[in-house]
Amino acid sequence: MRKSSYRVAAGLAVIALLAAGCSSDKAAEDTAATEETVAADPQLEIFTWWSSGGEALGLAGMESVFKTNNADTEYVNASIAGGAGVNAKAVLTSRLEANDPPDSFQAHAGMELDGYVKSGKLEDLTDLYKSEGWDTIFPADLIKTLTVDGKIYSVPVNIHRANVLWWNPATATKAGITAAPATLDEFFADLEKFKKAGITGLALAGNGDWAIAHLMDYILLASLGSDSYEGLFKGTTSWTGPEVAAALKNFQKALSYGNKGAGNLDWPDAGKLVTSGKAGFFIMGDWASAQWQSEGLVLGTDYTWAPAPGTVGVYQWLSDSFTLPIGAKHRNAGLAWLKVCGSKEGQDAFNPKKGSISARTDSDPSVYDDYLKAAMEMWKTDRLVGSTVHGVNGNNALMAAYNTAVGKYFSGGFKDNAGLAKDLDAAYMAGQA
């Protein structure tokens, strides 16, 4: 009897505590949202899934810039240590749904933010762009893509390039390839040369489907050209028309030069096929370079690069960006963080380590490696087109369906082109819903 009443008391106490916890959280949020405090916030809580390698080092660089500018604010990185993006994203989703957002969180710039914008989770940052001068210092194409109904909701900290061709110079010499292929025709001719030399032409990574979708995304761009490609996501180019059908034929042909057992591999495994001389070409974003350098490989001797064939003069970009959630507890600290994210100082501290370039057109080339230096030049002059697989062109629903369509096609032995076109059309529609 006695014991049981203790239990009851304990149980009730727990419930009471839970209830109290919930209500006080809400109250705190309400005041934070309405009050405009001038004094520095005691804390900044950011949420990213950069926890290892160059990403973590780059983030640490930005962190130290932030600390220099905001000595009174404690910097807290709320990311889940050890958890990949998959896990962190689930935690972030739960917190946003519970109206308990961090002061800033990481997301790909572009349509990937669409859901957050539509459900009213993000603050409009257009004024910040004006006061910081970002509207003129970021390329006009980029600003255009970031703007939704006249408003901008995130600050890009870096730019990655998706359409890059990588290869190992020694392997190319073996196959008798002397220059980088500039067009799709030359690309296929070189793949044939690799095949004749007994080398797998193209390294593929199928685990999780996205890296195959990445390849298709590039081949669509190369086959259709920038305008028609962008039209796919505006409804002006048909997914089921002859243009896409021809592009998918190219995709099918490229896959036929791929390695066996690609479905088991993640992209670093496929990359190893190239650097170790087992495969010829590799289409992957420029984070591959950072990965290989961390393995001790040398740009120019162990591996080299060119703009992916058929897309010379086109920069298919993606960008990591930070946001300001509505109801952030330390809004001023969040704003101060975004100022660091967009600044020349912050971006030049972050990007050389992350292996990406600054989104700004005025950054200092001397701190970047040779690949990145060349990329910076192209970023200023190339036509800029977004990447679909990495969140620029379509929202999360579109991306998930896009990857699924490709995964289905690839795991089925890449035979059903008409089915793929139909599934891609459905993916586009899923993004419009």
Add this chain to the structure above:
Amino acid sequence: MATVQSKQVSARIGGFFFVLPSILAIAIFVYGMIAYTFNVSLTNRNSASVKDIKHVGFKNYTELFADERFIHALGNLLKFTGVFLVGTLLSGFIMALLLEKGVAGEGLFRSFYLYPMAISFIAMGTVWRWLLNSSRDGDAGGLNLVLQKIGLGFLQNDWYLSPRGAMFAMAVPAIWQMSGYVMALFLAGFRGIPDDLREAARVDGASEFKIYRHVLFPQLSPTFLTVLIILGHISMKVFDLIIGISGKSYVTDVLAVYMWQVTFDITNFAKGASIAMIILFLVAIVVIPYLSHVNKTEREN
């Protein structure tokens, strides 16, 4: 008389208060959450596109059954369950049968077979991802390499990358992990049968085969049912094994993985909740008849 009765009553009330906290906790965190999820599944709550949340009836469910990927995931799950159940039952039962006679070093074998259970699905998935590598011949690794080395090279295959056989391959690690546990349950079942019965059958002149067939096996049917239920509900909820081996690849998609993706990647909560309810329903089909059966037999006893 009266004091005995009042003692019984007070004991009952005391007992009730004793379990009240757990009743409350279960009411809130299990049944409350189920009701909440069900309610969400009837709305259009979708952070990716909807601002005004309202009830839409069973629209999400009807849409799911027209969703090709959902059907694919459901089909995969049923295939997986079939192979997993049959494989685990067979191998567990055979191991129990072999050990039942009391071989030398039985304890060693028992723990040997049980050890896989101690590994989490996710860790096991990572290891089996290497073992189930689909590269062959010169590049082979994992099981394909083993098959080559023992002269069974013609058995090399694509494992979970083969569109038809994917879920069969996925069931292999699950069978490997759970069959030791099933063995232990069956072994306990065998040991629970009194020796007198065997003696009596032998005296009556029954052959050893007949003793198993007509005396021992029928007495194992409650164990069999228990095993079936335990494996069935594990199978319906399978998530970490799939994620560990093939990530979110289309070819091995199952309901729990799809639910995760719809909920957290696409943030379509209503659709995610609908898939969750369907998983719950599938598990319930397996578990509820068993629970009512157990309740009935307990009451009879």
